[in-house]
Amino acid sequence: MSAKPATAPSAAPVAPAIPSRPVPDPLAPEAIVGLLSDLVRIPSVNPAIAPDEAHGEGAIADFACGWLLANGIRAWKEDAAPGRPNVVAEAGDGGPALILYGHLDTVGTAGMTIPPFEPRVEAGRLYGRGATDMKGGVAACMAAAAALARDPLPGRVQLALVADEEYESIGAADFVRRHRADGCIVSESSEGELILAHKGFVWADITTRGRAAHGSRFDLGVSAIARMGRVIAALDRFDADTLRARTAPLVGPASMHCALVRGGAGLSTYAPECSLSIERRTLPGETAAQIEEELKRVIRDAGEEAEVSIRTVRSASRTPAESPLAVAVRDAAAAITGNRPRDVGAPYWMDSALFAEAGIPSVNYGPTGSGPHEAVEWVDIASVVSCARIYVEAARRFWGAP
Numbered sequence: 197m198s199a200k201p202a203t204a205p206s207a208a209p210v211a212p213a214i215p216s217r218p219v220p221d222p223l224a225p226e227a228i229v230g231l232l233s234d235l236v237r238i239p240s241v242n243p244a245i246a247p248d249e250a251h252g253e254g255a256i257a258d259f260a261c262g263w264l265l266a267n268g269i270r271a272w273k274e275d276a277a278p279g280r281p282n283v284v285a286e287a288g289d290g291g292p293a294l295i296l297y298g299h300l301d302t303v304g305t306a307g308m309t310i311p312p313f314e315p316r317v318e319a320g321r322l323y324g325r326g327a328t329d330m331k332g333g334v335a336a337c338m339a340a341a342a343a344l345a346r347d348p349l350p351g352r353v354q355l356a357l358v359a360d361e362e363y364e365s366i367g368a369a370d371f372v373r374r375h376r377a378d379g380c381i382v383s384e385s386s387e388g389e390l391i392l393a394h395k396g397f398v399w400a401d402i403t404t405r406g407r408a409a410h411g412s413r414f415d416l417g418v419s420a421i422a423r424m425g426r427v428i429a430a431l432d433r434f435d436a437d438t439l440r441a442r443t444a445p446l447v448g449p450a451s452m453h454c455a456l457v458r459g460g461a462g463l464s465t466y467a468p469e470c471s472l473s474i475e476r477r478t479l480p481g482e483t484a485a486q487i488e489e490e491l492k493r494v495i496r497d498a499g500e501e502a503e504v505s506i507r508t509v510r511s512a513s514r515t516p517a518e519s520p521l522a523v524a525v526r527d528a529a530a531a532i533t534g535n536r537p538r539d540v541g542a543p544y545w546m547d548s549a550l551f552a553e554a555g556i557p558s559v560n561y562g563p564t565g566s567g568p569h570e571a572v573e574w575v576d577i578a579s580v581v582s583c584a585r586i587y588v589e590a591a592r593r594f595w596g597a598p
Contacts, residue, residue, distance in 0.1 A: 211238045211255050214262030222267060222342035223588070225581050229322065232335040232580060233315040234259065236324035244363040246304030253300045253359040253367075257281040260300070260338065260357055267342040269355075276359050276370035283357040284371070287341060288349035293377035294521075294591050295354045295556065296341060297368075297547065298334035299361030302326035309571045321565075321574040328565025330361075332575035333383025333583070336563065340587035351595035356380070361547055365510075368547040372554035379521040379594060380551040380558040381587060385568070388535070388579065390526055391560035393446040394542035396478040396512035396549060398487050401471055402427060402495070403503040408461060408468040417466025421459045423500050424470040428454050430498035431474065434490075444479040446514070446541030452476040473507075477543070480514040513549040513558070514541075521557045521594060528589035529561065533582055537561065561586065 212234040219227045238259055243250035257273055260283045264271035271285035283300070286293075302325050305312040312325035322332070337355055344353050354377055358367030382391075404424045409417030431454060439450040452474055459470030476487055484506050495502045515522055517539050530536040548558035563580045567573035 211259060214259055215266045216262075218267045219342070222339040223581070223584055225577070228335055228339050228581050228584060229317065229577055231263065231338060232322055232327070232331060232575075232577075233317075235331040235335055236315040236322070236327055237313055239313050240300050240302055240326065241304050242301040242360060242362045244360070246306070249304050252279060253281055254279065256300050257283050257357070257359075260334070261285075264338060264341070264355070268345045269341055271355070274370065274374065276367045280359040280366065282359055282367045282371055283355065284375070285341060285355035285357075286352055287345035288352035291349070291351035292379070292595055293352040293354055294594050295356050295377045295380040295551070296337035296587055297356045297358070297380055297382045297551070297558075298330055298337050299358050299367065299547065300334065301359055301362050302329065302331075303362050303569050307571050308573075310573075317577070320577055322577055323572065323574045325573055327573050328385045328563065328575040329568030329573070330384050330562070332563040332565060332580045333385065336580050336583040336587060337383050339584040340591070343584070343588050344591055349595070350597045351591070353591055358547070365547050365550060368550045372550050372556065376554075377556050380548065380556050381521075381525060381590060382546060382548045382558055382560040383562040383583065383587075384546060384560050385565045385575070386560050386562045387564050388529075388533070388537055389540045389561075390522065390529070390537040391542050392517060392522060392539050393444070393480060393514035394512060394544060394546050394548065394560075395447050396482070396510045396545055397508075398476045398478060398484055398506060398510075399508040400474050400476065400488070400491060401505045401507055402474065402491065403469065403471045403505075404500065406466055406468050406470070409466045411464035411466065413466075419467045420470040421467040423502070424457065424459065424472055426498050427495055427500050427502055428457075428472065430494050431491075434494045442479065444481070444514075446539065447479060447512070447543065448541070450477060450479050450482070478512050480512040482512065484509045510545045511549050511553060512545075513552040515552070515557050515559050519557055522559050524593040525559055525561050525586070525590045528586045528593055532586045532589055
């Protein structure tokens with residue numbers, strides 16, 4: 197598809213009408229393309245990321261809720277925060293509960309070279325903001341739930357279509373506080389591979405102290421920036437020599453980088469304080485307490501003193517390859533596509549960790565696409581259709597009724 201400059205619309209995008217009738221076959225390609233197009237057409241930019249756009253999830257949550265209700269699925273909204281709704285839905289009355297997960301928010305549209313909210317189909321791809329991250333997955337989950345709801349179910353299928361994945365994951369955190377289940381399939385794009393593990397991360401702040409003095413008074417002044425320089429050099433050596441040798445199956449090595457440095461009070465003043473923010477990518481089993489102690493030890497070994505404060509913790513996650521959920525999704529993908537997906541890990545963090553921490557095993561299997569957070573974004577339509585069918589088959593296998 198040739199890239200064309202995105203022009204500002206003359207009016208706000210018009211959301212599609214909320215459906216009142218069920219689709220004849222929710223797994224038909226034309227039904228899934230229609231649903232996905234409607235989802236892309238509804239702006240749902242995360243207001244915490246792009247406040248100048250600030251569409252939020254309200255309109256898309258209303259549409260998704262209406263579509264699900266029209267297709268025979270119990271559906272309702274739950275506010276994860278004021279004005280930030282999750283859509284929760286379920287079909288079936290008893291037996292094991294399987295969650296199909298997707299997030300409703302997207303990143304902003306600045307710099308896009310295609311119209312972000314005008315879905316376009318070309319060469320088997322659907323283009324638009326959120327097409328692959330992750331309205332393709334959301335459409336597959338909704339279609340699968342509608343298909344499953346048409347037959348008596350030996351278990352329960354739940355939908356978690358959440359807000360705010362792109363910023364603080366308040367939607368997923370709120371969902372797991374309210375709901376319990378036996379497994380969760382995350383529908384983030386996975387290129388036809390089965391993601392069983394992913395890294396976590398820790399954000400930490402380090403502060404060094406100096407002594408303010410006039411720039412001419414080297415006999416009095418102590419630069420907090422110079423002290424931080426020695427800390428940074430030590431952290432960089434620790435990353436290269438220790439962390440890169442610490443690995444875990446599927447996800448590879450741990451890592452750390454110095455991300456932000458702030459300090460100084462003026463050119464003619466010895467800096468009284470300097471702060472450093474670091475990001476540490478973690479492996480399954482690593483804890484925030486362990487990481488805090490490692491940081492303090494590196495600083496001591498460098499001959500410096502500094503304060504260490506852990507700001508944000510997102511745990512790594514791993515689901516065993518032989519778990520019932522992993523087996524069900526793997527076998528379903530093989531049955532539908534004819535190809536057995538590879539078991540892989542991801543270097544980034546996903547909401548699946550929040551489900552795992554809540555005692556809900558989770559795996560990720562989603563469509564193929566390109567351009568999340570980029571100027572041109574698209575999802576492969578055939579892979580969205582395939583995922584919807586795989587989710588149906590995986591649910592049946594998970595319930596013991598293939």
